[in-house]
Amino acid sequence: MAILITGGAGYIGSHTCVRLIESGYDVVVIDNLDNSSAESLRRVEAIVGKKVPFYQNDVRDKDALRRIFTENRIDAVIHFAGLKAVGESAKIPVAYYDNNLISTLYLLEVMAEFDVKRLVFSSSATVYGLSKTMPLVEDMPLGAINPYGRTKYFIEEMLRDLYASDDGWSLALLRYFNPIGAHESGTIGENPRGIPNNLMPYISQVAVGRLPHLNVYGNDYDTVDGTGVRDYIHVVDLAEGHVKAVAWALEHTGCEPFNLGTGKGCSVLQLKDAFEQASGVKIPYVIAPRRPGDPDTVYADASKAKAVLGWEAQRDIAQMCVDTWRWQKNNPNGFES
Ligand code: NAD
Ligand code: WQD
Numbered sequence: 180m181a182i183l184i185t186g187g188a189g190y191i192g193s194h195t196c197v198r199l200i201e202s203g204y205d206v207v208v209i210d211n212l213d214n215s216s217a218e219s220l221r222r223v224e225a226i227v228g229k230k231v232p233f234y235q236n237d238v239r240d241k242d243a244l245r246r247i248f249t250e251n252r253i254d255a256v257i258h259f260a261g262l263k264a265v266g267e268s269a270k271i272p273v274a275y276y277d278n279n280l281i282s283t284l285y286l287l288e289v290m291a292e293f294d295v296k297r298l299v300f301s302s303s304a305t306v307y308g309l310s311k312t313m314p315l316v317e318d319m320p321l322g323a324i325n326p327y328g329r330t331k332y333f334i335e336e337m338l339r340d341l342y343a344s345d346d347g348w349s350l351a352l353l354r355y356f357n358p359i360g361a362h363e364s365g366t367i368g369e370n371p372r373g374i375p376n377n378l379m380p381y382i383s384q385v386a387v388g389r390l391p392h393l394n395v396y397g398n399d400y401d402t403v404d405g406t407g408v409r410d411y412i413h414v415v416d417l418a419e420g421h422v423k424a425v426a427w428a429l430e431h432t433g434c435e436p437f438n439l440g441t442g443k444g445c446s447v448l449q450l451k452d453a454f455e456q457a458s459g460v461k462i463p464y465v466i467a468p469r470r471p472g473d474p475d476t477v478y479a480d481a482s483k484a485k486a487v488l489g490w491e492a493q494r495d496i497a498q499m500c501v502d503t504w505r506w507q508k509n510n511p512n513g514f515e516s
Contacts, residue, residue: 180203180204180205180254180255180429181204181205181206181207181251181252181253181254182199182204182205182206182207182253182254182255182256182257182425183206183207183208183209183247183248183251183253183255183256183257184196184199184206184207184208184209184256184257184259185208185209185210185238185256185257185258185259185260185282185286186209186210186215186238186258186259186260186261186301187206187208187209187210187220187231187233187259188208188210188212188215188216188217188219188220188233189210189214189215189219189259189260190215190358190368190369190370190414191259191301191355191358191414191417191418192208192210192215192257192259193215193219193220193222193223193367194361194362194367194414194415194417194418195257195259195417195418195421195422196208196220196223196227196231197223197226197227197362197367197418198415198418198419198421198422199418199421199422199425200223200227200229200231201227202422204422204425206231206232207231207232207233207234207247207251207253208220208231208232208233208234209233209234209236209238209243209244209247209260210233210234210235210260211235211236211237211238211260212235213262214262214263214372215370216370216513216514216515217233217235218514219367219370219514220233222366222367222514223367225366226362226364226366226367232251234246234247237282238258238260238282238285238286239277239278239281239282239285241285241288241289244285244286244289245289245292245293248289248290248292248293248295253293253295254295254297254429255295255297255298255299255349255425255428255429256286256290256295256297256298256299257298257299257301257421257425258282258283258286258298258299258300258301259301260278260282261278261279261282261301261330262274262275262278262279262327263327264327264376265305265325265327265328265376265472266376267327268325268326268327268328268330269325269326272326275326275327275330276326276330279327279330279331279334280330280333280334280337283300283334283337284337286298287337287341296345296347296348296349296432297348297349297425297428297429298338298348298349298350298351298428299351299353299421299424299425299428300334300335300338300350300351300352300353301353301355302331302334302335302352302353302354302355302436303328303331303354303355304354304355304356304357304410304438304440304477304479305323305324305325305327305328305331306321306322306323306328306331306332306335306354307319307321307322307354307477308321308322308323308324308328309322309324309474310322310474313444313476313477313478314442314478314479314480315438315477315478315479315480316438316480316483317354317435317436317437317438317480317483321335324472325472335352335436338350338352338434339434341434342433342434346432347432348432348434349427349428349429349431349432349433350428350433350434350435351424351427351428351435351437352434352435352436352437353420353421353424353436353437353439354436354437354438354439354479355412355417355439355440356409356410356411356412356438356439356440356441356477356478356479357377357378357379357409357410357411357412357440357477358411358412358413358414358417359377359378359379359411359412359413359414359499359503360379360413360414360415360494360498360499360500360502360503361414361502361503361505361506361507362414362415362502362506363415363502363505365502365505365506365508365509365510366506366509366510367506368414368502368503368506368507368510368513369414369503369506370510370513370514371513374390378409378447378450379411379450379454379499379503381393381394382450382451382454382462383454383503383504383506383507384507385462385463386454386458386460386462386504386507386508387507387508387511388511389511389512391463392462392463392464392465393451393462393463393464393465394464394465394467395447395448395451395464395465395466395467396447396467396468396469396470396473397466397467397468397469397470397473398448398466399469400469400475400476401475401476402444402446402475402476403446403449404446404448404449406446406447406448407446407447407473407474407475407476408444408445408446408475408476408477408478409444409445409476409477409478410440410441410442410443410444410445410477410478410479411441411445411450411496411499412439412440412441412492412499413492413493413494413498413499413502415494415502416439416441416492416493416494417439419490419493420437420439420484420488420490420492423484423488423489423490424437424488424490426488427487427488435487437483437484437487437488438479438480438481438483438484439479439481439484439490439492440478440479440481440492441478441479441481441492442478442479442480442481442482442492443478444476444477444478445496449496450496450500451464453496453497453499453500454500454503454504456497456500457497457500457501457503457504458500458504458508460504
């Protein structure tokens, strides 16, 4: 069984390649390296002891897609490729709609040409918008609040329409909560370009001295300690969720959303404390104003993924911090170290 992984050189894609290969699948990667480096795939190869066929192409290049489907017998696709920075998406929305929507449309067209109708799509908890009801359940109303989130919401709608038109498709819409952590080897992990937008890479870059202190965005939320609460999930648990979702897609037809989270909330200060515990490094912080658009609390009801996919997150916050620290300490400048 061969799985095409778009965006396979990226953070979640690289970890998923490892777990898929370890589960006996062949993988083929397409990535334009816009937000990643070929070094991550070399390290994936070192972990699994196997070459990973790699096409350095844009998913919006239909001829490149056709070449991949011609040269490889692809059984299913996992579509990670896309732009993902919420703040940037408000500044350059057209680039986000172009990359995320067009890549998905072209991918679906070429998949249909080659009669490959099994897709696992990287959606996001952001499609729930500013819901006040927690935990978030898959059948709640959707309502993204920024251009990035709307690209995920629009793609989900496209996939629902596609299935309504042809029930031979198998479409798993995976709504990730907050992925953090790194592979247990410490050789692959999250490698943001520039100053990180997300909390965990910010904390770990403070820990290695690349940034002076953490800015905690608001301490007056209605939460355990006033700081924002999120459902952090270990990236390897997420990768294992993709292995289960591919198996589901190979055996069923349907168009189904699945929350991939732990179901547990953790505040900014709780995550900082856990990281200090795991690393033995003090993380200085200052309280800064709230970040516009940030909800106070977000966590998943992950029971559907357990019931249907047989998947449940295994790793706790302490493990997420230990693994992030191993990666960051060994690679203070990411893949450029
Ligand atoms: P990432 O940026 O590390 O990985 C995305 C990969 O796609 C990168 O390697 C990039 O070079 C590649 N890419 C982007 N546009 C491309 C294109 N047009 N053609 C070919 N390659 C392209 O991001 P990630 O954190 O691994 O996220 C993977 C997916 O999961 C994204 O779709 C993201 O929106 C989604 N997601 C991420 C998070 C998160 O917090 N990391 C949460 C929810 C959803
Ligand atoms: C977590 C908490 C911040 C940075 C984002 C996207 C979401 C999804 C995952 C893709 C919040 C606080 C953060 C910092 C801080 N991505 N924080 N100081 O915003 O929950 O989700 O990534 O789909 O769509 O919106 O994650 O890591 O940015 O923030 O205090 O320097 O940490 O306010 O409470 P978020 P995050």
